Amino acid sequence: MATHSNNQYYVPHGSIYPAIISMGLLSLASGFIFSVATDKNKDLAYLQAPGKWMMILGFALILFMVFKWMGSVITESLTGQFKKWEDKSFRIGMIVFICSEIAFFAAFFGALFYMRVLSVPELGGYDVDVTLYKDFIGSWPSTGPGGLTVNGEYTPSPLHPMGAWGLPAINTALLLTSGATITWAHWGLIKNNRKQLVVGMALTVLLGIAFLACQALEYHEAYTEMGLTLASGAYGASFFMLTGFHGFHVLLGTIMLIVITLRCMKGHFTPEHHFGFEGVAWYWHFVDVVWLGLFVFVYWL
Amino acid sequence: MSTTTVAHHDDHAEHPTGIMRWLTTTNHKDIGTMYLTFSLIMFFVGGAMILGIRAELFQPGLQLINPEFFNQLIGVHALIMIFAALMPAATGFANWMIPLQIGAPDMALPRLNNWGFWLLPPSAILLTLPFTLAMFGIGDGALATGWTFYPPLSVQGGIGVDFAIFAVHLLGVSSVLGSINIIVTLFNMRAPGMTLMKMPLFAWGWLITAFLLVATIPVLAGAVTMLLTDRHFGTHFFDAAGGGDPVMFQHLFWFFGHPEVYILLLPVWGFIPQILETFSRKPMYGYKAQVYSFWAIGALSVVVWAHHFFTSGMPVPALLYFMYSTMAISLPLAVMFFCWIKTMWKGSMSFETPMLFTVGWIILFGIGGLTGLVLADVAADAQYHNSYFVVAHFHYTLFAGGIMGIMAGVYFWLPKMTGHMYNEKLGKVHFWLTAISFNLTFIPQFFLGLAGMPRRIPDYALQFAEFNMISSVAAFVLGLSQLLFVYNIVTCIKGGKKATDQVWEGAQGLEWTLPSPPPYHSFTEQPTVK
Numbered sequence: 001m002a003t004h005s006n007n008q009y010y011v012p013h014g015s016i017y018p019a020i021i022s023m024g025l026l027s028l029a030s031g032f033i034f035s036v037a038t039d040k041n042k043d044l045a046y047l048q049a050p051g052k053w054m055m056i057l058g059f060a061l062i063l064f065m066v067f068k069w070m071g072s073v074i075t076e077s078l079t080g081q082f083k084k085w086e087d088k089s090f091r092i093g094m095i096v097f098i099c100s101e102i103a104f105f106a107a108f109f110g111a112l113f114y115m116r117v118l119s120v121p122e123l124g125g126y127d128v129d130v131t132l133y134k135d136f137i138g139s140w141p142s143t144g145p146g147g148l149t150v151n152g153e154y155t156p157s158p159l160h161p162m163g164a165w166g167l168p169a170i171n172t173a174l175l176l177t178s179g180a181t182i183t184w185a186h187w188g189l190i191k192n193n194r195k196q197l198v199v200g201m202a203l204t205v206l207l208g209i210a211f212l213a214c215q216a217l218e219y220h221e222a223y224t225e226m227g228l229t230l231a232s233g234a235y236g237a238s239f240f241m242l243t244g245f246h247g248f249h250v251l252l253g254t255i256m257l258i259v260i261t262l263r264c265m266k267g268h269f270t271p272e273h274h275f276g277f278e279g280v281a282w283y284w285h286f287v288d289v290v291w292l293g294l295f296v297f298v299y300w301l
Numbered sequence: 302m303s304t305t306t307v308a309h310h311d312d313h314a315e316h317p318t319g320i321m322r323w324l325t326t327t328n329h330k331d332i333g334t335m336y337l338t339f340s341l342i343m344f345f346v347g348g349a350m351i352l353g354i355r356a357e358l359f360q361p362g363l364q365l366i367n368p369e370f371f372n373q374l375i376g377v378h379a380l381i382m383i384f385a386a387l388m389p390a391a392t393g394f395a396n397w398m399i400p401l402q403i404g405a406p407d408m409a410l411p412r413l414n415n416w417g418f419w420l421l422p423p424s425a426i427l428l429t430l431p432f433t434l435a436m437f438g439i440g441d442g443a444l445a446t447g448w449t450f451y452p453p454l455s456v457q458g459g460i461g462v463d464f465a466i467f468a469v470h471l472l473g474v475s476s477v478l479g480s481i482n483i484i485v486t487l488f489n490m491r492a493p494g495m496t497l498m499k500m501p502l503f504a505w506g507w508l509i510t511a512f513l514l515v516a517t518i519p520v521l522a523g524a525v526t527m528l529l530t531d532r533h534f535g536t537h538f539f540d541a542a543g544g545g546d547p548v549m550f551q552h553l554f555w556f557f558g559h560p561e562v563y564i565l566l567l568p569v570w571g572f573i574p575q576i577l578e579t580f581s582r583k584p585m586y587g588y589k590a591q592v593y594s595f596w597a598i599g600a601l602s603v604v605v606w607a608h609h610f611f612t613s614g615m616p617v618p619a620l621l622y623f624m625y626s627t628m629a630i631s632l633p634l635a636v637m638f639f640c641w642i643k644t645m646w647k648g649s650m651s652f653e654t655p656m657l658f659t660v661g662w663i664i665l666f667g668i669g670g671l672t673g674l675v676l677a678d679v680a681a682d683a684q685y686h687n688s689y690f691v692v693a694h695f696h697y698t699l700f701a702g703g704i705m706g707i708m709a710g711v712y713f714w715l716p717k718m719t720g721h722m723y724n725e726k727l728g729k730v731h732f733w734l735t736a737i738s739f740n741l742t743f744i745p746q747f748f749l750g751l752a753g754m755p756r757r758i759p760d761y762a763l764q765f766a767e768f769n770m771i772s773s774v775a776a777f778v779l780g781l782s783q784l785l786f787v788y789n790i791v792t793c794i795k796g797g798k799k800a801t802d803q804v805w806e807g808a809q810g811l812e813w814t815l816p817s818p819p820p821y822h823s824f825t826e827q828p829t830v831k
Binding site: 008011013015016017018022023033036037039041044085089092093096099101103104107108111136142229232233236237238241 | 324458517520
């Protein structure tokens with residue numbers, strides 16, 4: 001601690017971006033509520049159109065303000081406002097943020113384990129004659145009320161779960177490789193080898209995009225060929241919510257990686273000063289580790 | 302803590318004036334002031350709602366409000382008091398006081414800090430907007446499930462539930478941002494020489510609080526997200542038809558909900574000993590024991606959640622586990638009670654308003670804790686569950702333990718923040734009115750609960766009439782006497798006797814070495830703690 005006694009900590013000037021982002025979130029959230037209000041109350045169908053516009057407006061505001069905010073952070077970084085002391089703040093902050101993300105995924109993993117180990121077997125233990133729901137299967141994967149309707153054709157359960165060794169195994173390989181390429185890029189950055197850095201980052205971005213493409217393909221198959229949807233009982237709900245939120249994080253991570261790649265090409269980072277790079281790399285590794293959990297518990301076991 | 306050498310400039314940096322100052326500020330004191338003001342406003346909004354409830358409960362039968370609206374008021378009252386009054390008050394103190402107490406130039410992530418605050422007004426709008434919409438014939442009002450969102454009721458409910466879900470999301474983001482900021486500040490911004498075990502206890506309380514928030518708020522966000530998809534996208538998380546389970550929501554909710562109790566209380570446990578040592582004029586007893594108790598309570602709080610729904614059904618070994626682990630929390634808490642009392646023991650005590658609130662707090666919070674032990678007993682809980690006994694119990698922990706603690710903090714630090722002394726006589730009147738009317742409001746509710754009156758019901762049997770009448774009258778006195786509090790704060794901001802730098806004769810710690818009020822940027826050069 002004694003090292004910073006003569007330093008001045010950088011306190012940024014006032015900023016309007018956070019307040020506007022919050023207004024954008026308000027518009028996005030209430031717009032979403034208006035657009036789905038008709039689900040529960042048919043009289044509210046007239047809110048659908050204004051709701052959509054509020055969502056678009058809110059999203060645009062948020063996007064624009066995040067863009068401006070990150071822009072001012074980059075400017076501050078390039079003008080040398082962030083020294084060792086500020087850098088350490090960002091590092092601790094990023095670690096705590098990733099911990100909160102882990103807690104978020106833990107809720108969905110917890111729901112998966114609870115349904116698979118407790119509620120589905122328990123419901124399966126009841127007398128078939130008193131089961132309220134036609135063709136209810138009380139063992140994993142439980143597809144929920146009734147059987148499946150694929151292409152308009154009704155078949156009773158059970159459902160075949162998404163296999164682990166097709167696309168998911170390829171996706172595992174893609175993400176693990178991207179973890180290696182981003183580390184290789186980091187080595188390039190530390191050695192001040194711009195070419196290795198940019199090539200490594202570009203590879204990582206491509207692997208991220210390939211992962212997203214594979215997942216889109218998998219979802220397409222699930223919906224059109226397997227009849228596996230969000231509404232397919234405990235299995236469908238946990239499958240799509242876990243892989244969906246993970247996919248959303250991969251999407252965010254890929255966008256962040258693209259921004260960082262562009263910054264690498266512009267030479268924003270030095271071997272000593274590159275928290276922007278490392279923060280995104282940490283995030284990417286976190287997304288990678290969550291995927292391993294998904295692969296084992298959602299697809300494999 | 303220990304002796305200090307302080308060096309600071311009186312530099313008045315340029316900042317915009319008027320509304321733009323508050324919208325754009327990155328200054329920890331400005332942001333702290335906004336948090337505290339917001340909290341005070343929402344305290345009255347939530348309070349007005351519950352006075353509506355008490356007016357209805359003044360007599361048996363339905364007089365003033367219909368049952369649907371009654372349920373909405375109850376749910377929104379709780380969400381506002383917890384998320385928009387108590388939590389922002391604690392965060393406001395954290396913003397104001399932590400940098401002063403640890404000798405930091407500001408919070409570590411000032412712009413994020415500003416965002417943390419400005420997420421709150423939109424959340425308050427989301428929580429209360431359904432009431433307004435209903436007046437214009439849109440939807441059927443706010444959520445009517447109580448603040449706990451239990452399915453299947455919350456899956457069936459109208460747009461009020463959706464609004465509350467998104468309000469909780471935004472409040473959650475705000476809390477996580479605040480926590481990140483506080484953790485980073487405490488780890489990275491302490492003055493040279495201030496080791497973790499020399500940190501003021503308030504900072505320690507907030508560190509554990511921030512850990513709990515980071516671990517549990519995202520779980521709540523996940524749970525209400527599942528609720529949202531169950532409502533609109535056909536998932537079956539909480540629907541047995543698809544292999545889900547409504548009780549699973551209770552597990553997810555209370556995995557957050559129980560630590561939340563300690564999230565509300567730990568900051569208070571942090572500054573209460575500082576007030577005690579100030580007005581007992583002797584050093585705090587058992588600083589280390591209290592820090593270790595914080596850790597023990599933080600760790601225990603995340604493994605006891607199911608005691609909130611013993612009657613929902615779970616295997617007997619699970620019941621026993623949750624009963625014993627819940628009771629184990631009383632051990633570190635007893636250590637803390639002992640330390641508080643021992644701090645006062647043989648001290649040269651004086652009873653200014655903050656001290657009055659603190660001593661009253663110890664007794665009333667003690668009643669809250671002891672009645673909690675009764676509820677933790679599985680066998681007894683079968684009778685008390687969902688009765689007014691529970692309502693009385695958690696108001697002793699959250700109104701006495703939370704709000705009255707916060708009031709002690711306000712009177713303690715107000716002279717430091719404003720540079721003026723508040724009106725001592727009015728403060729004392731405020732304390733006595735609050736303490737007496739609080740007890741008259743909630744002691745009858747213990748009896749009502751024991752006699753079997755259920756909570757969240759707008760009508761009741763005739764034999765409960767007298768106690769409800771006492772409770773309702775006292776609740777209005779309690780509510781109205783808070784106007785004195787506001788009057789005292791406003792006059793104190795506007796003027797009054799000049800406060801000295803140390804303010805209180807026995808005050809300890811870095812914040813009392815600065816002028817009252819402290820300069821806009823407090824420690825531009827960090828002091829050294831020996």
